[in-house]
Amino acid sequence: MVTKTIIVNMKNYAESTGKKFDTIMSAMKPHTNEYRKIVSPSFLDLYKEKSYAGFEFFAQHVDEYDRGPYTGKIIMENLLENGIRGSLLNHSENRVSQEKIRKILEKAREKDFEIVLCVETLDEARNYVKYEPEYLAYEPKDLIGGNISVSTSKPEMISDIVKISEGFSSKVLVGAGIKNGEDVEKALKLGAAGILISSGVVKATDPDRALNSLMK
């Protein structure tokens, strides 16, 4: 039964865009059905959504505008027309204003479009949980790109955000400090629904093995 979620953010690494995106997608063969498996390709690879069964595709960003005179923007309706039913938002590498986040979350709810809202602090989580994004992906600033395992060295970080989400439909993903399958297990035990990961899979010597070892 699908009860957990893993999202692989492909970012714009040389290892995970263009032809290399196809290499990595072809290599990944998930062993488990307990996970909802989502990848978030660069905009230029999103059109490959139909090519990799077993994986859903989410965008890396979406804007608040409807279709219209908007140059260089990512429109929810256009994503939906292309079979893309969700997007990351407010990633630490692509932060967005409060006002914009609020508009996008409200529009997403109307359109039945799933937002993975990245937050860096508990205050941010408290601020946005009332709009009930599908996922709250927690990336505590201290842990991004570091070597600390959030679930072993800072488990209270996970418990705290899980507590904030209680009473709302949003599920919690741990977005930093996940190094191995044990970290994932502990995060799930603490009430998280899954993880948002990037270089841990994308830049692994064996991305397929890395992916499966996280979902073991």
Place this chain on the structure above:
Amino acid sequence: MVTKTIIVNMKNYAESTGKKFDTIMSAMKPHTNEYRKIVSPSFLDLYKEKSYAGFEFFAQHVDEYDRGPYTGKIIMENLLENGIRGSLLNHSENRVSQEKIRKILEKAREKDFEIVLCVETLDEARNYVKYEPEYLAYEPKDLIGGNISVSTSKPEMISDIVKISEGFSSKVLVGAGIKNGEDVEKALKLGAAGILISSGVVKATDPDRALNSLMK
């Protein structure tokens, strides 16, 4: 001989994205070889670059970053890998900081990637012409979306920016106030290399006729 340029910015109109992008592209049959014909599709339609011979595809925006950990960004190297050799930048609907523009123009020059730099004032044009973007697309604020023909009512606007570009490799495109073929002819006579247009073609009852009447 190809001596002039027309760029059709598809923006994110309902009339020019997704399946409708294909409808409009299939309808447009240019009668002339004197124009370099460029379209700038939404990011989600860029992958169709190989499907429409006779048209080059430019992105609507590009970022300054190289490949790497950049979520939700548009990377020049990835565009190039997909056969996209240029991009609009700093469109009035997607303005960019000076520092970012400078970095992108320097990178574009290294990579032999063409930037269509949109400017709203002559001061902006003066500021950036030294970086020699392939094109300077002039969209005077008063004229965007209005009913004034720049070439008949404000021809000095074109002469002024053409003067600024003298001694540099950048070519001037007129990006606002172009309503018909006469406007284009006058703009060319005043020293412009062509036009950047959007709704005039995209939202025309007959986009093919609109396109060809501008290039007559």
